Each structure stands twice: as C-alpha cells, then as structure tokens.
Amino acid sequence: MRLSFLGAAGTVTGSRYLVEAQGQRILVDCGLFQGLKDLRLKNREPFPVDPKSLDAVVLTHAHLDHSGYIPRLCAEGFSGPIYCTPSTLDLCRILLLDSASIMEEEADHARHHGYSRHKPPMPLYTVTEATRSLGQLRSASWERPLRLPAGLEITFRKAGHILGAASTHIRGAGVEIAFSGDLGRPHDPIFGPPQPPGDFDYLTVESTYGDRKHENVDPVEVLAEALRDAVRKRSVVVVPAFAVGRTQMLLHQLWTLKNSGRLPPIPIYVDSPMASDVTRLYMKHPGDHLLGGPVCREVFSIARYVQTTEESKTLSARSGPMLLISASGMATGGRVLHHLKSFAPNPDNLILLTGFQAEGTRGARLAAGEDSIKIHGDWIPVRAAVKTLPNVSAHADGDEMLEWLRKAPRAPRRVFITHGEPSASAALRDRIEKELGWPATVPAQGDAVELLPAK
Numbered sequence: 001m002r003l004s005f006l007g008a009a010g011t012v013t014g015s016r017y018l019v020e021a022q023g024q025r026i027l028v029d030c031g032l033f034q035g036l037k038d039l040r041l042k043n044r045e046p047f048p049v050d051p052k053s054l055d056a057v058v059l060t061h062a063h064l065d066h067s068g069y070i071p072r073l074c075a076e077g078f079s080g081p082i083y084c085t086p087s088t089l090d091l092c093r094i095l096l097l098d099s100a101s102i103m104e105e106e107a108d109h110a111r112h113h114g115y116s117r118h119k120p121p122m123p124l125y126t127v128t129e130a131t132r133s134l135g136q137l138r139s140a141s142w143e144r145p146l147r148l149p150a151g152l153e154i155t156f157r158k159a160g161h162i163l164g165a166a167s168t169h170i171r172g173a174g175v176e177i178a179f180s181g182d183l184g185r186p187h188d189p190i191f192g193p194p195q196p197p198g199d200f201d202y203l204t205v206e207s208t209y210g211d212r213k214h215e216n217v218d219p220v221e222v223l224a225e226a227l228r229d230a231v232r233k234r235s236v237v238v239v240p241a242f243a244v245g246r247t248q249m250l251l252h253q254l255w256t257l258k259n260s261g262r263l264p265p266i267p268i269y270v271d272s273p274m275a276s277d278v279t280r281l282y283m284k285h286p287g288d289h290l291l292g293g294p295v296c297r298e299v300f301s302i303a304r305y306v307q308t309t310e311e312s313k314t315l316s317a318r319s320g321p322m323l324l325i326s327a328s329g330m331a332t333g334g335r336v337l338h339h340l341k342s343f344a345p346n347p348d349n350l351i352l353l354t355g356f357q358a359e360g361t362r363g364a365r366l367a368a369g370e371d372s373i374k375i376h377g378d379w380i381p382v383r384a385a386v387k388t389l390p391n392v393s394a395h396a397d398g399d400e401m402l403e404w405l406r407k408a409p410r411a412p413r414r415v416f417i418t419h420g421e422p423s424a425s426a427a428l429r430d431r432i433e434k435e436l437g438w439p440a441t442v443p444a445q446g447d448a449v450e451l452l453p454a455k
C-alpha cells in the first residue's frame, strides 16, 4: 500500500490523501485550501493526480477543507463513487452548493470591479457543477466495513467534531491504515467522545491544536451573564456563528441554561437559512448525536428561525433585549453583516464571537478591538462591547489527542501527523514519540510512503 500526502501537510486546510493498493486509487478527503491568498491560490493549481485515474473518494466529514474540492474534481473527470456517512452526505448537499454560489458571486463581483487574475473571472466551480457532483455521493453505514473492488475495505468510526464526522479506516494489501479525520473533544455534550481508534498498522492524525491546551472555562456561564446584562440594558447580543456545529452548540447551551432555570427572558433568533437547514439534519439523524429525537426537538425549539430577507431586515430594526445568532462565524459574509451594521454602533450592545477568527476577517478585526469595520463599502463604528465565548473548539487539544491515542489496542508501525501549522504538528509528534514511544513523522506536501504489512 502506498500513501501520498497531497494536502493538509504543513498547513491546516486542503485535506487530500491518496491511498494506492491492489490496483485501486482511493482519495481520502478532497478539501479546499482556505485562509490567506497564497493558500487559496493552491486551489487553482492542477490536481496532483489525474482525477480520471481515481477509483473512489472517501470523505471523513463535510467541512469544506475536507470536501470542498469535490465539484472541481468531478468537473475535471472524476466519475466514481464518493463514500461518506449519511449525515455527511446531507451536509455536503448544503455546503457544496453554498460554496459554489459564493464562488459565483465572487467571480461576478470581480467581473464588475475589474480585479481578477482570471480573465474573465471564473469561479473554481459553478452551482451546476456542484449539483452534478452530488450525484456521485454514496452513503455508508457506521462501523460496518464497506467492500470496494479488489478486496479493499473502508470503515467509518465516530470522531465527534461535527455531525457525521468519521475516523476512516482502509484495509487492503495486508495493511490497515486509519485516518483520524478531525477529532472532537472527549466531553462534547452533543456528540460525546470520539470512538476509540480501533486497530490499525498506520495512522494519519490531525494536529490543529497539537501544541495547545483548551482553557477550562464553562461557556454557559459566560453566555448567561451576557444575557442577564442584555435584559437589564434592554440591549442586543449579536453572535456571529458558523451554521454547521457552532450554532447548534449555542442552542444546546441556551437549552442547558433554560433547564437549570438560569435563562433570562430574552427572545432568541437564528437568522441563517443554512443554520436552519443544518439544524433540521440533527433531527433527521438522531443516531449521530447523544441528544436523540425528542430532546433534539426541544433543544432546537428554544429559538425562532428567521426565513426571509424581509424578516431579517425587520430584526435589524428592532430594539432589545434579544439574542441574534447569525452566520457567518467570522463575519466574512451572510446576514450577520446587516445586524453588525445596525447594532455595532450602540455601546449598550454586545458582539459575542464564537471561537477562532482567521487573519484578515472582520471577526479578527473585532477581536483585536478595532474601533470601526468596513461593511458593504461603509465604515461602521464599533462601540458595542466585543467578547469571545471561551472553550468552544470542536477539535481535541494536545492532551485530548494523546488520551484518544492511548486507547489504541497496540502500537502502530508509524503515525503521520498532518492538518496543523508546523509548530502544532511538531509538538504532537514529539509527544507521541516521548509519551507513547510510537514512531511518528510530520510529512511534507507531496511526500509518498510505502506502507508494509507486519511480518
């Protein structure tokens, strides 16, 4: 078996691995590079292997840095099956179409404003191409090995992280390799701990927070205080939140407050059509989280879901107290922009950020305390307080990764550390070598290794 690292090596995004065994070529994850411009330009480079030569794609989960290149891969000739868990399949339908329509909008915008290195400006893929690629998705059950041609087998095991996220094992040519995928946290109240890693000869593991320890502050308490404050001042709390995962986590925290009698009387709105769609998927797949059907309905009925743009605009003109949860999570686009425009200038209001804000985004500017931000061409003064909700990461930290790895039934022959900034990957490698005594490597982009069966 041969393993090649085609992305997420030396960086967090662009997860793509090629597994070749028994005459089959399987691509594990098919992600977009995201972040600063240099990284995004990598999406325009020719794919490192001919898409037509691939037999199948396997997805660990639906986040775009793992799935977002699929429409392009298919447009370039990949016509085989794309295997994933049932909820990943449903999430991909939402995320890939949204990704395509943002790309089309950006290309239109560049065309009208005359900036682009492509002439005429072209989206990486269109909504039509994304729609067509969805027809290649095939869902596979949890934990039951799926047999592919030539005797290869793939198995999905729950990884926490987001709805449908899986650690993925591939067995063939006498070798079993596991891909951790993005690994969730051991005390996640919605998904529970990632399933123990199972047996494998080789492992590729993520290292987003390999050099970090998450703080131990209960976000529910911070949320409660923000809401009490808003009720007292009759003000507005605006929460820019990702539609996938973060919004549902917030709703669960609000429900926790309600259950313990600590939720102050405040109207709660979710103003993101995508977040509403994703929330419905939690109800469609009750087996993929700990809440189960009835509780799930109760948790998510804590908020009102805003549908039309008109309703959203009415909300922007309303006065507090109210809590507005809206996408996007880093305020790079979406309906949250209108709300920030309306509510950021008032010093009584609060902008509550939820988690990491990437460099160059409005979220990062808000987090840095800048006194104005540009929205739709206007400079908007930021007089509202800005806080960050602590401890909301959907990724395990260094200690939690080690805790998960220790559950493996035996030492693997080698661990490959990917999906991290170089310092994070190096820190995790050092800990794996020292604390577990396992051979570990941080591969570089383009590296390939021969994986041999145990003698």
Ligand SMILES: [Zn+2]
Residues within 6 Å of the ligand: 061, 063, 161, 182
């Ligand atoms: Zn992810």
